[in-house]
Amino acid sequence: MESIEGTKRRIRKVLPFGVPPMDEKLPGGGLAMGALHEVAGGGNGAVDGAAAALFVAGIAARTRGQILWCITRSDLFAPAVAQVGLAPDRVIYVEAGDDKAVLACLEEGLRHGGLGAAVGEVARLSMTVSRRLQLRAEETGTMGIALRRWRRPTEALDFGQPTAAMTRWRVSVLPSAPLPVPGVGRHRWLLELIRCRAGESADFEVDACDAKGRLSLPSDLANRSGTAEGRSGRAAG
Template identity: 70%
Template structure:
């Protein structure tokens, strides 16, 4: 009996396994935050590069998306390489992104006419492995669309950041719908730390890890991104005070 057919099947299976293993290794490339309180909560010790991640603003920030955009800018700044940023509303403030570590020379802006065109540009950008990150300000994100984005990110190893932004507060309920994103974050502005002299201190955020695939959810009080895209713990927390507020875990949805 001929064994050529079984051998060809085995060879094909081995080749397929090798491709899958290569992709899995590609996925394991991680971008850590550099803060143990956050990195130890994430299963891989940071954000997976070849994956889709969601960010939204909390409270009134769900509409203007300022804190969420700055958080995404800080992550993109630390990713290295060029960053593709897709928008439908041309109101990004470049100096603010630069203060979060993302210099104007690293960003390529794409202004899209509607959400459908934006998702198409988002997916196409994620297919390019030479980009450090692709950021897109999206209102609606279905499971089907997010799955396509996740697969595109997995294939290229490019970091995808979906900044959820809505025109009305009532639309923010869409953030509760399931998607294929690896992590889901909510960023809310907090009062800055009081200074001994008149002035405004470094902005603070309540950073909520709403969902982490195969991981826990948690809340963090952090100081906003510096000019290198790095977060920091408030001095009282870094010194060991109020430690219960750092990385407070909660049940996963």
């Protein structure tokens, strides 16, 4: 059909997570560059919200180039972001007054084309705006990430509405791995891939990002049959 229409299939670069069960669920074997992705905390609390932000920072850390991070609240904890591999000198912070301004800055960042990734913290994301962001990302090959944050519980309902994002993720904090000595082990997350265009939904229990932004499978789960594969859901078109 594409040859008849005289169009070429767009070859999309991907950013692998380096975790085989995750990459196997993603078309092309990784998170698509030149595309829009959505990430939110699994609950409305600050803990899951912080985990979602660190998940995004870990992804951004593994791209090349400067990172544009658009915010409405100056509460992103830079030392924590640095601990997952995103150095402060790579991040350009833009503080905007509201979601509309954040989305406008995000679109301009994607349009620029010289960034590793462009991140926008927003409560609401409409289909119309998300399509525009997706098109800008496709044009330049820059990864766009909408980090969904809510000021009130009712805003979280918007996360269930359809958008043009390639993937949609939900991040929840799990108990840390037990240590043989007193202390806190490496943080663990439940990553829910609740939408994946041309793929399937799934979820994964992982160790949180390390100092280079990399995830890993917990050692006590890596050898369990079936656990490492995630739980597949319905196809998401």
